[in-house]
Amino acid sequence: MTSTGIHPLEWLEHPRTDTAVEFFDAASSVTAPYTAVAERALAVAGGLIANGVTAGSVVPLLCGNGPDLIAGFYGIQAAGCAVSVLPPPTRVSGDAHRERVRQVIDALDADVLVLDAAHESYAREVVREEPGFASRRRVRLLPTDALAAAGPGRRTAPDLALVQFTSGSSGRPRGVRVSHDALAANVAAIRDWERATERDAWCSWLPMHHDMGLIGCMVVPVSGGNNDLAVCTPETFVRHPLAYLRRFDRGGATITATPAFGLQRIVDRVGPEQLDGLDFADWRALIVGAERIDPALVESFTGLLSGYGLAPSALTPAYGLAESTLAVTGVPVDRSAATVRVRRRELAVGAAVRTDVDGLDEHGIVDVMSCGRPLAGLDVWLAGPEGEPLPEGHLGEVVVTGTSLADGYLDGSAAGTAFCDGRLYTRDVAFERDGELFVLGRLGDSLKVNARFVFAEDVEMMLGRAGLDLNRTCVVLGELGSRAHAYAVLEDLDASCAEVADRVLLTTCPGVERHVVPVPRGTIPRTSSGKSRRRELWLSLSHKNAVAETRREKADALSAAGGPRDSARDHPATRARAGAVRLGEGPEPGQ
Template structure:
């Protein structure tokens, strides 16, 4: 099939906007100060067509991968969609963060480039010199402006998306990042399911501060609104951290209605914004705050709503959700106009393949992650793959048109992730009243006296004791023949830490419990804020974490 025939057969709603841009909508990027840099869809589309032409003239062929290393900005959008239009496979990649150790970044980038095997790496002029010394040879590093400047921004006849919409590298929270092969139909299906879930209309503006390089920020808050050509307000994560109030103005002043973030975002807003800062704002049109990427804490939700509700935020706008890269992004989400719910859970009695230990007196609560989106099926199975009834804990299994096509260029002896059937996620959870409740990663658990201790349960106990989630994490595993829980806390308040020790000791009863106090920045995290527990566990086993307090709950 030649290019012209493939264009006719493989045209995608993902790239239709590049050829027919809407003249009356724009993407706005947060600039220095309080200003915004506005880019119309017509201007973005012209740049995307230039990228497509530039990539083809540089020798990029159908199905070639192109690594994109760009900060939040218009060039990222043009390069991502331009690569698709050219028939290439974009590989979105985070640039080095301010102050980041370049040794670690170089190692991660070399791993990614080795797996992606790209035709080229495209980046900004500001980063090109830096990356040229980090990208393994002989992969060329091209400057984005050079790719665009030499090309004719015409209609790109004969060019259409490749079979893959992109390689989406996993966050690396449990193992080295892997390139998930996202077929065009899977991305189309997930974008359509998200739009249907949120009842998205072209006139519904979105605002986001999430990184543009990974699933929640990329698909939920960039691709979906861009494909629908909605008004869009984008800040970088650093801008949000410095000024969450500027992000809130997108909704309370500029009229944005849709967004997504991990629990950390709710916590940061509630911690940094004062009620008097919100005077004059109106959040009554804010329809959806998708909360995902990590287990949703009741405290974070309640504090966020308590701050914004007096200024019009409807508590029903909080939409807990569950998703993963291997299912493109979204799997479940709370329907609009439904109030989020939690169930009382006793983490000391959780057993895989057993009934849910609902126990109001235990004091713990687990927030539901909503119901399966359109076309997606979710089941809970036991160790033998048999489906379990509601209110039984097991492994979450997902099926539907959004499933991806395994991992790209994995070693011959590796699990490639390719599947003919449903996706076995590696996450523990249960169904209750048709809603999915996610307990955590099975790989981040340890068996203690026949029960299953999950890292997320211990972290929830720490949070309830007043230790912020973004300053702590829990590592679980076997040290010798002993189940061990390691609590790592950054810059802990001594009184709160003392209170937490007793509470966590009850949750981890039967395991050796080790508390480690460290400085800020010790806990390695993914771009979505998830702790890299396995990496930190390995560091702990080598003795490189300073142990400030340690005791055994069960020395026998």
């Protein structure tokens, strides 16, 4: 036991006999009782011990969303090791995913890789068929079936429970060290916030290598009480969201979590006629986090499902990050989230934020939805430009303290989000009102114009409201030399979408050089959890922009000297196409 919750491995000794984990897709499902999951986990632990895996080491785990992922996660910890869940490949994974797996294995200094049968051939390619990697590191592949054949085993768990890697949306993914105490504290705080009981059931489509899926929708129900849990893959949800929704019919599931993308997918793909006969009255909590939430999207989602019993107050915005294990703040369950309106031109770190504004100029007004209050054991305050604490109602950087904080990064670096003297400086910008947190975006994804901040998330929200598909859109902001630039990158969208994007950039980013960049489908670099890698995209775009600017300056100098002038370059159509640079030719991140 810890002082803040049940030890995350305690359930292995006495698993519930009346609950189970269901793994489903659109057409079928398989159920594993918790007694069988616990037995499998302890068998995996025995296999790791028998194979000489060193106690206290960090063991990477490569499994799909299935029984072996849960058994492997707990089995590695039961063997006295810490675990790090790797993103499984998808049908569109390529060399970038292989390199990501190699980077994680290197960062963990791992010499073994635990995996399920479905990923053996892929893992062999990753660790043995890349000459440079194979020559510097020998990695043993340990399939869960082979490990489980050794019989059960157990060693004392170390302080370190897992290493979870950040999404990498604002830079290179970083390994976060989470202790068993921090994990237990966050699980207890989340269950208390959700008012979870032994009768609740969870359902999730989220990838389990990501903190929201791993902690919020796997560890919380499993370690917290062996609650019924239904799991599908992200691919199943994307293609068949109705199969996921059906799990909430008549109390089949009562709690889930999703980024705003999940709400949009349901609104886009599920019609009212498909919901006939379904009853969502027992669906208590739909936690929404990971990204800015558009109140207009919430209204569309609740408008679709409220006619079938879902209470609008069940939708529960939250704020969290891997560096605090998962959750930091949340709107109380059964209470609708507050939304306020602020003026874009008044947003400056350290300045007061007025939330009583009104007007018809939607491009000058930002709608911000509350992310709620700090969870038990956590405290949040806002820091000004010099790190000073700010009073309520002022815009500042979110700083977190409390029992759920991780123990820092694997590499100990302090770049970006950073730990300092027991405080977590998140680089996220927010303000407080009536004790609730309203998050606007990340400092690294913002642009300072005339002493005021413009946030990429806010511009994207306006693009979505203008009708663009946000799954194929990304906004990046930054400075190149002395000039501020705003890019709207559009994947396989037509000229009318480009015109819309240009108008939105003009109104949301006044005085900034704007670029609408059409690219082929699949060009925007994404994290393993689906977020856009803005930093990587900015490096590529800004590099091409700098090259183009140098060429223009040389041409202008030649023209001034009486040389030939490229009249086509000055044609409006040519200037409009100037933003359509090719991606992927700039320097690699970090270079």
